[in-house]
Amino acid sequence: MNFFSIKKTLPLANFHRRNFIQSSVSFAIAASTLNISTVALAAQHSHEDKILSLVNNKLSAISIGRRILSSSHKSDLQFTSPLVSIMNDLDLTEDFLNSTTKANLSTRFNQQNALDFDQDRIINVNGWIIGLTEARLCVLATQKYS
Helix, strand or coil, X not given: CCHHHHXXXXXXXXXXXXXXXXXXXXXXHHHXXXXXXXXXXXXXXXXXXXXXXXXXXXXXXXXXXXXXXXXXXXXHCCCCCHHXXXXXXXXXXXXXXXXXXXXXXXXXXXXXXXXXXXXXXXXXXXXXXXXXXXXXXXHHHHHHHC
């Protein structure tokens, strides 16, 4: 009459097997999501680094960025995502940013900076008159390096 003990353990074994499979599938989904997030984060840092390569003097950019963040201009400049704002200002896609050279990026930045002044998209930061795109670049440098 060992049959009863076998029948009782068999459903329990299936229960553990189902839990293992569900846990394994859940873990695989979580791991793949984490991997996608990690890849996206690495791409964002790569884009930040490429755009921040335009900064000639990090200390000055950080100083200006700090002053902007502590001023009344803060609400005018869309600081929730300066990287996205800069990419929009320069009309950059992720693919273009990945494939472009620093010289080409610098040319676009200088053209946009001139356009900012032409369109009166400028701010005064402690007596320094700078374009909106340049201001966003300083804020991005501040957020990245300090």
